[in-house]
Amino acid sequence: MNIFFRYISSLYLKSFFILFFSLTFFFVAIDFLVNFNKLPKSANLELMYIFFLTCSAVSYILPLAIVLALVLCVFNMIRSNEFVSLYALGLSKNQVIFYPFIWAMFFCCIYVGLNFTPFAYVDEYKSNIIKRGTVNREGGEILIKYNDKFIYIEKIANEILYNVKIFDTYNLDIQSMINAKDANFDGVSWGLNNVTIVNIPRNLIVSKEGLSVEEFKNINGLEDFSPKILERISLTDSNPSYSILDALESMIIYTKQNISTSALRSSLYSLIFTPFFAPFLMLIIYYYFPLISRFFNLAFLAFVFFVCILLVWGLLFLLTRLSENEILSPELGIILPVFILMCIGSFYYLKHK
Template identity: 35%
Template structure:
């Protein structure tokens, strides 16, 4: 690593950390003050609320801090004529912005990996604390299709990994051939175990003299292999989020069931792809910066850079909400605009650098 790279990274990371902490304290502090009266009296739950809210805010604040930290760094370099010094020493443009782009890619990748963990459910957890539901997570009247089975859960407890009031109907050629009724089921070893089940098999031959309904009782039955309680919970909950791993599992399962997966694909694209929208912004900001502060309006440059970043971020956020609401399919609302943004940014960057 060259001395120039170390110097740029030292300055940039310092500004990035200051901006990130400032945004985190601002958003988390405002939210805490707004909801303080609604929070439980328990200090532990209040601390958990702040921690969950801190990570949820991090998914919004980190991409913005990457850009804002770069803006602050460039402004300092311009005011101190450091960019002129870098060029006088023979440094190319790539030598200046490349370290920042690389560390930004690392930070975004780290954020994506964190969203593959249970921390991805931070917003849901903080909402439960706010509504005194942290220790009681229950969903009722869930009806879903799994392979050739239609399953009804009267109550689902995602955290306890159990369900009550289970009805399972096996379908063959548009006809019910078997029904399973039980009071309880538990999720273990990647399967649902139905306890004390009543199994009724309808005869395939419905002749009056030979046909009879077969009824038997089973101590344990397993079904819905791989269908995790959290996936059931999130598919059922219209506004719930997914971790990346759960989203991939849900996408595979629901695709096999021929169920609409727009919401899950949109969540995956938003978590894995959209955060990289900041990389072209870093290049554009550098391209439109000036080496010399003498004839350069730093105030205008800073204002436009910040305002433009917020507009681009707001557009992608709005498109994700459209997808989550079922208005547009994710490929059109997220992937196509993202590709257009990347291509357009590179065109403007090369045009400005070459001029």
């Protein structure tokens, strides 16, 4: 069994890496040529753009490479009569597909793990290089509600807030206003610098207590409000990117503020569940492969499999985009199709047990 594991794994991994690197290179080359004139005239930024573009291509290339690698691997085995020889040695269909399936799940788990890191933002980074000539995201003016406060931020750059105004309200009446020149996040709360606080009495009466103004060099405020969430909110010109951790943190805050989490759930589900359609689609199509090539036109059959794989991938991609635009529920557009493929693949596996 150990010999078989090394043999079938080497065949599958060879096909996978050939397809993965070939498709990635093709994707990067085409995109770089299309956007070459839009890139800033800087060798460093061009190299960074290529790096981010390569990382960005993984989300599109990896599922296709996983499934197409099995088609390429098995059809080469069928052509050389190795496929039927494995069955002749006493191996079942499930034993032949088991190790490629495990490798496919392993690659998907690595991809999901990477989405816990800044890897999830590479698409945003490469877009920033084209649009702004810089990697870092600079947010524009935003006005948001947090608990009983309304917060105005003029600019966000490098996790620093500039010209922050915090309005504390009670029954929609302004009780106080905090004006800070800038703010930095210390992991728990924001440190507001050069602060002016204006307190407004609840009942304004002539000749009674009026406005009180206090000035501080540094104070803390906006506890548990992540700078990553603020950056995502400030993305008004495109669909925001999220890592898995940032999406979970944002969902908690959005839920507390009674803000719709549909877009957040779409991003979270696409990062966690969508990649796993590939191993189970691979499992489904495997059971339709012929044993020998004598009675089949392998070239035409491979073409049919490629078209079917691309159609399923395209349909899932379309459903994901519909979910991100809140046309479909994320559970219906992302989780349900993957769950259906998982059920069908498990059914075929148990059927041939």
